[in-house]
Amino acid sequence: MSEESESVGTVVVATVTNLGIAAAKAVGGIVSGSSAMLAEAAHSVADTVTEVLLLASLKRSAKPADEAHPLGYGPERYIWALLAAVATFVGGAVFAVYDGIHTLVHGEDPGDPTLSYVILAIAFVLEGYSLLVAWRQMRGEAARMRAPLGLYVKHTPDTAVKAVLLENVAALIGLALAAGGLLGAQLTGSGVYDGVASLLIGLLLVAVAWELGRSNAQYLIGRPLPAAMRAEVREELLSVLHIEGVLELTTLVQGPDEVLIAAKIDFHDLASAHQVEAACEDAESQLRERFPAIRRVYLDPTPGPPAP
Numbered sequence: 001m002s003e004e005s006e007s008v009g010t011v012v013v014a015t016v017t018n019l020g021i022a023a024a025k026a027v028g029g030i031v032s033g034s035s036a037m038l039a040e041a042a043h044s045v046a047d048t049v050t051e052v053l054l055l056a057s058l059k060r061s062a063k064p065a066d067e068a069h070p071l072g073y074g075p076e077r078y079i080w081a082l083l084a085a086v087a088t089f090v091g092g093a094v095f096a097v098y099d100g101i102h103t104l105v106h107g108e109d110p111g112d113p114t115l116s117y118v119i120l121a122i123a124f125v126l127e128g129y130s131l132l133v134a135w136r137q138m139r140g141e142a143a144r145m146r147a148p149l150g151l152y153v154k155h156t157p158d159t160a161v162k163a164v165l166l167e168n169v170a171a172l173i174g175l176a177l178a179a180g181g182l183l184g185a186q187l188t189g190s191g192v193y194d195g196v197a198s199l200l201i202g203l204l205l206v207a208v209a210w211e212l213g214r215s216n217a218q219y220l221i222g223r224p225l226p227a228a229m230r231a232e233v234r235e236e237l238l239s240v241l242h243i244e245g246v247l248e249l250t251t252l253v254q255g256p257d258e259v260l261i262a263a264k265i266d267f268h269d270l271a272s273a274h275q276v277e278a279a280c281e282d283a284e285s286q287l288r289e290r291f292p293a294i295r296r297v298y299l300d301p302t303p304g305p306p307a308p
Helices: 003-032 035-061 076-106 114-144 149-155 159-188 192-221 227-238 273-290
Strands: 243-255 258-267 294-301
Touching: 003 035, 003 114, 035 076, 035 114, 035 159, 035 192, 076 159, 076 192, 114 149, 114 159, 159 192, 227 243, 227 258, 227 273, 258 273, 273 294
Parallel strands: 258 294
Antiparallel strands: 243 258
């Protein structure tokens, strides 16, 4: 299975899961009168909208390069993913914070929480499965890139899967908070615990939205390969026959499997035009073999500094 289809499958699983969970949480919130449950329903609705936008990002960014977009549509993924982060903030965080504050100020009349407990338990299992799917894909991608898992999660260009991963982690924490709020309200008869839980869920979503927005904005602005990988690219170029130095190296991540390499290369002074051409072909071939995500390689023959 290709990395692109893996990402689509991961997002589809999360979308279907959240859509069903959102409806169930809304029913549980209405029956129990719990603001934390309603906040969790808004959380799941926001996650569903987010994942629909992520599916759009995967679809549109996969279009091949054309005359109007010679470098392809890869960065469009990050535009839609950024909108998804905004949806998480507006659709989930704002509602949850508002509902929590409203409950703390005006109070609430707790209803029967039994149905809510059942819904939370089922949601926990479903969210856990969705998290496992995203985690497995992230672990596989990290292994292919030969990068530590924690570092890869932090810097991955596959922000769609990162969004699903973070949203599912936030969802599990949110479910625990909602259960705690329900239990506190049930034991004390006070809606304060429920209101605090709703407020914490909102703040949790603010943190997730901020991290996803920051990640996508960095790739929209233009982000290079990590320093360790840039060093490997330089090492690979220097291993090619007739290449004496890499005077300037530029790398640009355009998508999870789209990396552009541009470099000013100092070739051996006695190398013929044919040897320079062959060296360029060898360099591109070696780089693509070592890093399959590299799609474009541009090498500019440039005289090195004069010998002292």
